[in-house]
Amino acid sequence: MKFNFLLLLAFSFTVCFSQNQDKVKLDSIYFYMSSSKDISKDLNTKLEHLLKAKELSYDIDRKDLVLRINMSLSTLYFSLKNSTQYTKINHESLRLSSKINDSLSMALASKNLGYYFYDKSIDSAYFYNNKSVNLFKSLNDKFNTAVVLLDIALLQKDDKDFTGSELTSINALSLLNELEETNDVRKYKSFFYNNLALVFKMLEQYDESIEYNLKALSIQEKLEGDNKMTIDNQKNNLGNAYKESGQYGKAIDYYNEILKDKKLPVQRPGFYALVLDNYAHTLFKTKQLDQIPNLYFRALNICDSINDSYKSIVIHQHIAEYYFENNNLDSAKFHAYKAKHLSEQYYNDDLLKSLLLLSKIEKGDIAAEHLNAYIKLSDSLQKSERRIRNKFARIRFETDVLEQENIQIAKERMWLFIISVVVIMASFLLYLVVTQRNKNKELQFIQKQQETNEEIYNLMLSQNESIEEARTIEKKRISEELHDGVLGRLFGTRLSLDSLNFNNTPEAIKTRSQYIEELKKIEQDIRKVSHELNTDFVSGSGFIDIIKTLVETQSLAYKLDYQLKYDDDIHWDNINNKTKIHIYRIIQETLHNIYKHAQATKVDISFKLKKGVICLTITDNGSGFDVNKAKSGIGLKNMNSRINEISGVLNITSEIDKGTTVVIEVPTA
Incomplete structure (x- = not known):
């Protein structure tokens, strides 16, 4: 019982200490997280x-905190332009959130x-975006759904899936319209309007493109904060829509609004x-x-100065058109070939335009060769775009299937959890029943042992009573011996000596001498009886007698055949009964x-x-x-239990076919 109490105390101390340690670590975690937001x-x-x-979060097994920290690390790695760690930390978050079924972190x-x-x-981007949207x-979460749908709409637009991009944008706008008109909501509405404007421009539906450009610009001009960059971009897109629709005057007005900013060439x-x-x-276009x-x-020189070869492709195409219009074929060819050479790095619509130009x-043949290359590339790009659109549909389908599988897995995990809880509870109850049964058996054993100990103790008391009875009988015998034997002889000798006291004849002297010898014998008898009385013939023999009886009976x-040896120096009367x-x-x-x-x-x-x-x-x-094989036997367990109770030591040595020796050492005090 004392050991169990100490064990419980130690366990409680360990739990408290562990909880205190976790509390310290948790405080440190929040400190570091707060410090990471310090702009200084x-x-x-x-x-x-x-x-x-x-x-520290891993140390205290707080996976929820690990995920929160990973989100902050993701933003930080993005700011540090460490793409390797950025992808690694997000893949880690994806695995961890999936493990603990944290849909938001996923x-x-x-x-x-x-x-x-x-x-x-494109495949990976579409896969992860579609997965995020479904989650x-x-x-x-309508706002974040719309945010991710923007990336999907832009991917679809860039790969000529204009119908898909339009539907995605409209779907996202319908979600944003259900939300409160915050600054962020309005900002993303303008992004979707801008995307729709670009989609309709590419579809050559310029009226719709102008309409959505104006909607986007109207929102951007009302947004909080400095939105000049976004507004300038929108005005440029609007100018392009007006230019493509033939409304050159309006296009020039918007371009002039942008170009009048004297800081723009530097910024x-x-x-x-x-x-x-x-x-x-x-x-x-307007012949001005x-x-x-x-x-x-001037525009080309700026691109060259900042090493922006992509933007220079269109400029070279425009210069080639200008020289071709003015019959300067050499300059037209130079810039057309320059545009073709640069656009070959990207293998997209700019290369198509260069080949057509x-x-x-x-x-002659050279023109035909470029035209055939144009047709061939156009067919290739159309097939590629069709393949990508089909791939988008397949990825969307596979992602939906994966989500359904995840739902099914979640259900299975829930049932597994329920079954596990039931099994654990049943096991715990079974453990309680078995433990209680073992305790009952142990109590019964202790009770039986106590009864046996009482029986042995009573036997020892009975033996002591027998010894006391023998001692009384022996004392009576010696008393009778002294009274009837020694005292009678002394009395007779004394009377005879009295009668001879005054007689000095030789016969009297001889007779006295005989009586003196008789007195000597009586003295020896008295000394013998005295010695017998002085020696307690049962001293220390009570327990040994019990052991003798036990050994004789069982042998x-x-x-x-048995041999019992014992040391008389052991004072058994001083040894406790236990x-x-x-x-x-x-x-x-x-x-x-x-x-x-x-x-x-x-x-x-x-x-x-x-x-001792x-x-x-x-x-x-x-x-x-x-x-070694017999250490688990119940007999040895009982012996060890008894030895432990009296602070003794048990040592057993044995050899096959040679016998066994049991040595027990017990302190006397």
Whole structure:
């Protein structure tokens, strides 16, 4: 009971200590997370603090905190332009959130991965974006659903899936219309309007394109904060829609609004070159050639200065058109071939336009060769676009199937959890029943042992009564011996000496001498009786007598020859009854085991006193056994239990076919 209490105390202390440790670590985690949001700290310091917080979160097994920290790390790695760690941390979040069934974290990680793969792998980008959309829908998070749908709509537009991009944008706008008109909601509405404007421009539906451009611009002009960059971009798109629709005046007005910003060439040189080229091309369309081709070359020089070869493709095409229009074929060919050479790096619509332009500028077979290349590339791009559209549909289908599988897995996990809880509870109840049954058996054993100990104690008391009775009888015998024998002889001798006291004859002297010898004999008899009285013939023999009785009785029953030796220096009267009872029971158990297992014919039992320790040795000549294999036997367990109760030591040595020796050492005090 005391041991159980100490064990419970130690367990409670360990739990409390562990909880305190976890509390300290949790405080440190929140400190590091808070510190990582401090705008005064540099990015590397923030990174260091977040990594420490993540390590501590793993230490206390707080996966929810790990996911929160991973989201912050993802943003930080994006700011540091560490794409390797950015993808790694989001893949880790995806695995971890899937393991603990955290749909929100799964959605956010998928969203980040979709954004990362946007301009690297269309398949991966579409897969992760579609997965994220389905997760956000399941969470009824309409805003984030719309945010991810924007990426999907842009992917569809870039790969000429204009119908798909239009439907995705309208679907997203319907979600945003259900939300409160916050600044972020209005901002994303403008993004979708802009995408629809670009889609309809590519479909050559310019009226619709202008309409959506105006809607996007109207929202952007009312947004909070500095939105000049976004507004300039929208005005450029609107100018392009007006230009393509033939409304050149309105197009020029919007381009001029952008170009009047004197800081633009320094702040956004690439965008400035793009707008300048659009403005120059519109002037070319309207035959306002005073500043042409100087504006083209000015835009081209800016692109060259910032090493932006992509934007220079269109400028070279426009210059080639200008020279071709003015019959300067050499310059037209130079710039047309330059545009073709640059666009071959991208293998897209710009290459198509360059090939078509060369087919017009060149003559004969060369023109036909460029035209065939144009037709061949056009067919290839159309097949590729069709294949991508089909792939989008397949990925969307596979993602939906995967989501359904995830739902099914979630249900299976739920049932597995329920079954596990039931099994654990049933196991716990079974454990309680078994434990209680074992406790009952243990209590019964202790009760039986107590009854046996009482029986032995009563036997010892009975033996002591027998000894006391023998002592009384012996004292009576000696008393009678003294009274009837010694005293009678003394009285007779005294009378005879009195009668001879005054007679000095030789016969009297001889007679006196005989009586003196008789007195000597009487003296010896008295000394003998005195010695017998002085020696307690049963001193210390009570317990040994009980042991003798036990050994004689069991040896006779078990047909064993025995030898019992004991040290008279052991004062058994000073040994407590508990120790004597357990020694008695151990001898009894050992003799029983010898009879039952050893097939022995002889047993030697000895008691010795060594430095205040009683050494009991029991040796038999039986078959012996493997001590290691027998350690789990109930007999040895009982013996060990008894030895432990009296703070003793038990040592058993045995050899096969040579016998067994049991040595027990018990302190006297």
